[in-house]
Amino acid sequence: MIDSKSNTYKALLGSLRASDQIGLNISFADGRVEWIGERPSFMSAIDALPVSFEEFVRNVNPADLPQLLSDIKPSNIDAVIDSYRIMCNFRYRFDNGDHVTLCLKGEVQANDNATFSGLLSACDTGVVAVAPVSPAGLDAVRVYPEGGHGYTERTHTTRRSLVEIIDQNNVKNANLPDDKRLGFLLLIGLDRLAMFNQAYGGNFVDALLAQVEDQLKAIFGGEETVLMRLSGDQYACFFPDQPALRMEEVARSLLDRLNQSAFKTLHGGVRLNASVGGVSLRERVKHTGDYIVMAEAALANAKMNGRGRFVAYARDRIQSALDIRKILKGADNFLRSFEEGRLKLAFQPVIRSRTKNDDVSFYECLLRMVDDQERIITAGQFMHQIEGLGLSHIADQFSLHQAVTELKSFPDLQLSVNVSPASLNDPAWLRSAISLLKDHPSIARRIVFEITETAAMQDLKLAKRVTKTLQDLGCRIALDDFGAGYSSFIQMKELSPDIVKIDKHFISEIEDPQNRIFIDAIQMLADGFDLETVGEGAETKREAAILQEHGVNNIQGYAYGYPSISRLWLPKGHDLRDAMLKDEENLAQQFPSLK
Numbered sequence: 001m002i003d004s005k006s007n008t009y010k011a012l013l014g015s016l017r018a019s020d021q022i023g024l025n026i027s028f029a030d031g032r033v034e035w036i037g038e039r040p041s042f043m044s045a046i047d048a049l050p051v052s053f054e055e056f057v058r059n060v061n062p063a064d065l066p067q068l069l070s071d072i073k074p075s076n077i078d079a080v081i082d083s084y085r086i087m088c089n090f091r092y093r094f095d096n097g098d099h100v101t102l103c104l105k106g107e108v109q110a111n112d113n114a115t116f117s118g119l120l121s122a123c124d125t126g127v128v129a130v131a132p133v134s135p136a137g138l139d140a141v142r143v144y145p146e147g148g149h150g151y152t153e154r155t156h157t158t159r160r161s162l163v164e165i166i167d168q169n170n171v172k173n174a175n176l177p178d179d180k181r182l183g184f185l186l187l188i189g190l191d192r193l194a195m196f197n198q199a200y201g202g203n204f205v206d207a208l209l210a211q212v213e214d215q216l217k218a219i220f221g222g223e224e225t226v227l228m229r230l231s232g233d234q235y236a237c238f239f240p241d242q243p244a245l246r247m248e249e250v251a252r253s254l255l256d257r258l259n260q261s262a263f264k265t266l267h268g269g270v271r272l273n274a275s276v277g278g279v280s281l282r283e284r285v286k287h288t289g290d291y292i293v294m295a296e297a298a299l300a301n302a303k304m305n306g307r308g309r310f311v312a313y314a315r316d317r318i319q320s321a322l323d324i325r326k327i328l329k330g331a332d333n334f335l336r337s338f339e340e341g342r343l344k345l346a347f348q349p350v351i352r353s354r355t356k357n358d359d360v361s362f363y364e365c366l367l368r369m370v371d372d373q374e375r376i377i378t379a380g381q382f383m384h385q386i387e388g389l390g391l392s393h394i395a396d397q398f399s400l401h402q403a404v405t406e407l408k409s410f411p412d413l414q415l416s417v418n419v420s421p422a423s424l425n426d427p428a429w430l431r432s433a434i435s436l437l438k439d440h441p442s443i444a445r446r447i448v449f450e451i452t453e454t455a456a457m458q459d460l461k462l463a464k465r466v467t468k469t470l471q472d473l474g475c476r477i478a479l480d481d482f483g484a485g486y487s488s489f490i491q492m493k494e495l496s497p498d499i500v501k502i503d504k505h506f507i508s509e510i511e512d513p514q515n516r517i518f519i520d521a522i523q524m525l526a527d528g529f530d531l532e533t534v535g536e537g538a539e540t541k542r543e544a545a546i547l548q549e550h551g552v553n554n555i556q557g558y559a560y561g562y563p564s565i566s567r568l569w570l571p572k573g574h575d576l577r578d579a580m581l582k583d584e585e586n587l588a589q590q591f592p593s594l595k
Contacts, residue, residue: 013037021121026053028073028114042102042122045094061091062339072108072116089123093336095372162236163288165226166281169240170288173281183281184247186237187295188216188254189303191273193233208270211263219257234299236292244280251276251310259308275302279313334386337369338394344368345402346376346563350416350534350556353548361532361554362414362448365403366563367395376565387420396423397432404436406567407443413569416448416478421455430466437473444474448499452480456491467495478534482522492529500526502552504537510546523551 016023016037023036031053039049050056060068071088087105094100106118166185173181190212196205209229216227216235226238239250255276262269277299279291294313302311337343347363369377386392396419403415423429437444449470456463456479467477478499479491492500502522506515519535526533535547538557547555561568 016040016119019121021119023119024117026072026116028053028116040121042100043094047095059093059095061093062336064090068104072104073114086118159230159289159292162226162228162230162238162292165238165240166291167288169238170281178282178284181280181282182243183238183240184242184244184278185281185291185295186239186247186251186254186276186278187230187292187299188235188237188258189275189277189299190233191275191303191308193272196270208263208272212272215258215261215263219254230292236295244282247278247280247312248310251278255308255310273308275299275308276310277302277313278310283313333371334369334382334391334395337371338398342370343395343398344370344376344565345399345406346565347415347568348556348563349561349568350554351560353535353544353552353555358560360569362416362446363568364416364450364556364563365399365418367399368563368565387422392420392422393426393429396420396429400429400433400436403447404440404443407446408440410567410569411442414446414448416450418450418480419455421452421458424451424455424463424466425459430469433470434473437475441474448476448478450478450480450501453482453491456495460491460494464495467497471496471498481536492525492531496529497531499532499534501534501536501556504557507535507537507543507547507557508539510543516546516550519547519550519552527551 013036020040020042021037022040022043025034025036026032027034033049033051033053033056035049039046043049050058057065057068068088068090071086085105085107087103089101089103092100092102101123103121103123104118106116109115109117166183169183173183176182193205196208213229213235216237220227220237224239224241226236226240228236228238230236237254239246242250255274258272258274262271264270277295277297279294279298281291283291283294285291285294298311298313302309334343344367346366346368348366349360350362350364352359352361367379367383369382371377383392383395386395396417399417403417407413407415419429433449437447449467451463451467471477476498477495478501479495479497480501481503482492482500491497500522502519506518509515510519523533532553533551534554534556535544535552536556538544538547538555538559541559544555544557544559
C-alpha cells in the first residue's frame with residue numbers, strides 16, 4: 001500500500017489527472033469500492049462516486065454486464081489461480097442520460113479475500129486538436145506544439161464535447177438568416193481498417209492511427225479547426241467560422257492529401273483511403289446532436305457508393321437515418337425498462353352496455369413503461385419502434401405472463417391480452433401460452449386473446465390454427481379493429497372468434513349515417529354468428545349511448561375509464577389497488593388520448 005503522503009502517491013495522482021483516469025480498488029468480500037484520484041471528466045455527470053460494487057454496476061448496459069462480471073469477479077475456478085490481469089470495455093449510462101464506453105483494466109486477486117485493483121478510463125475520449133484561424137486554408141501546414149497557442153488536448157466524452165462546441169458556435173449564428181450561418185462538420189471514415197486489424201493485429205492499427213492523427217493535424221494546421229476521434233476509424237472535424245460553400249472544397253482537398261499519403265509501418269508503406277460525410281450548420285435541427293447523426297448518415301452514404309468520396313448531407317436522404325436513431329433509442333429504452341422491472345400493464349374496462357350498473361365484462365391489458373421520473377409512457381409512443389426491430393415478442397410474452405399472474409391472484413377477474421403479428425407467427429409464443437394455460441382451465445376461460453384483422457390476414461391458415469389451439473384450451477378470441485379492412489367478414493367466418501371489436505374509426509365519426517349503417521351491419525352479422533361485440537374508442541357518453549341504441553354488447557373508451565396501472569377491480573382505497581399507482585385524475589389529465 002502506497003503512503004498517501006509520499007511523493008510516489010502524489011506522482012500517481014498527477015499521472016491519473018493528466019491521463020484523465022481514476023484508480024479503484026474493489027473488495028468482493030464486502031462489495032466496497034475505494035476510489036483513488038480526482039473525479040475524471042467523463043464521470044462529471046455523477047453527483048457522488050459509487051461506494052459499492054453493486055451501485056457501480058447498476059448503470060452498466062445490460063448487454064455488457066454478464067461479460068464484465070465474468071471478467072472481473074472471481075469464480076470458483078479462478079480461485080485456484082492467485083491472480084490474473086483483465087481489460088474489458090463496457091457501456092455505461094449516467095443518471096442524467098449520458099452514455100459513455102468505459103475501459104477497466106487491472107489485476108484481480110482471486111484468493112479468499114478477492115479484490116480488484118486497476119484503472120478506469122473512457123474509451124471514446126480525446127479531441128485531437130484545436131488550431132487557430134489562418135486565411136491560407138488547407139495548403140498552409142502549421143503544427144502547434146502541445147501547450148502552445150491554439151492547441152489543446154481534451155478528455156471529455158467526445159460526442160458531448162463536440163455538441164458543446166457546436167452549441168457555442170450556434171450562439172453566434174442565432175440571429176443570422178439560414179444562408180448566412182457559418183460552420184460545417186466533416187466526418188472522416190478510414191476505409192479497410194478492419195482488414196488491417198485482422199491481418200496485422202491491434203498494435204499495428206494503433207501505430208497506424210497515430211500517424212493518421214499526425215497527418216490530420218498537419219492538413220488542418222492552418223484552419224481554426226476542432227479535430228476529434230469519434231471512434232476507432234472515424235474522426236470529426238468541425239470548422240466553426242467557414243461558410244458552407246467551402247465544405248466540398250475542404251473535403252476534396254482532405255481526401256486528395258490522405259490518399260496521397262504513405263504511412264510507414266514495420267510491414268512497409270501503407271496507403272489508406274478515406275470517405276467523408278459533411279453537414280452545414282445552415283440546416284436547422286431540433287437537437288445539436290442531430291448534426292453528428294446527419295454527418296454520420298452522409299458518411300455511410302459515401303461508403304455505400306464506392307468509398308473514397310465525399311457526400312454532403314441532403315435532408316431527404318438523412319431524415320431516414322434520424323428516424324432509425326429514434327427507433328434504436330426507443331428500443332433501447334424498452335429493453336432497459338424490461339431489465340429494470342419498469343414495464344407495467346395498464347387495465348382499461350370493457351363495460352357491458354345492457355346493464356344498469358355499468359358492469360365490467362373484462363379489462364384489456366395495455367403495455368406501459370415507467371420512466372426514471374415515474375412518468376407513464378404509453379404503448380403508442382414505443383410499440384412501433386420495438387416492432388420495427390423485432391422485439392414485440394418480448395412485449396407479448398411479458399403481457400401474457402403478467403396477465404396470467406393477475407388471473408391467478410383474482411379468481412373473478414377477466415382480462416384480454418393483445419397478440420402482435422410477430423407473436424402470431426412465432427411457435428415459441430404459442431408454446432408459452434399452452435404451457436401457462438393447459439393445466440389451468442379456470443384461468444384459460446377468463447382470458448381473451450385480441451388479434452387484429454391485419455395480423456390474421458397475413459396468413460389466414462396459420463391464424464386459424466393458432467386461434468383454434470387457444471380456443472381448445474378454453475380461451476376466447478377477439479378480432480380487434482374489426483371492419484378496418486375489406487376481408488373482415490371472411491375472417492368472421494374462417495376464424496370463428498368469440499368477440500369482434502368494432503374499429504374505433506366508426507365510433508369516432510358515429511354521427512355519420514354511413515358509419516351507423518356499418519355498425520348495424522356488423523352487429524347483425526355478429527348476432528347471426530352468436531358473437532359478442534365491443535365498440536372501441538367511445539370517448540363521450542353520447543357515443544356510448546348511440547352504440548347502446550344500436551345493440552352493441554360492450555363499450556370501451558374514455559367515456560367509462562382511462563387505462564390505469566392500478567387494479568381497477570378492487571375498491572378505491574384498497575392497499576393493492578393503490579400500491580402501484582398515481583391518482584387516476586392525474587392520469588386522465590396527463591394522457592388525454594391514451595390508447
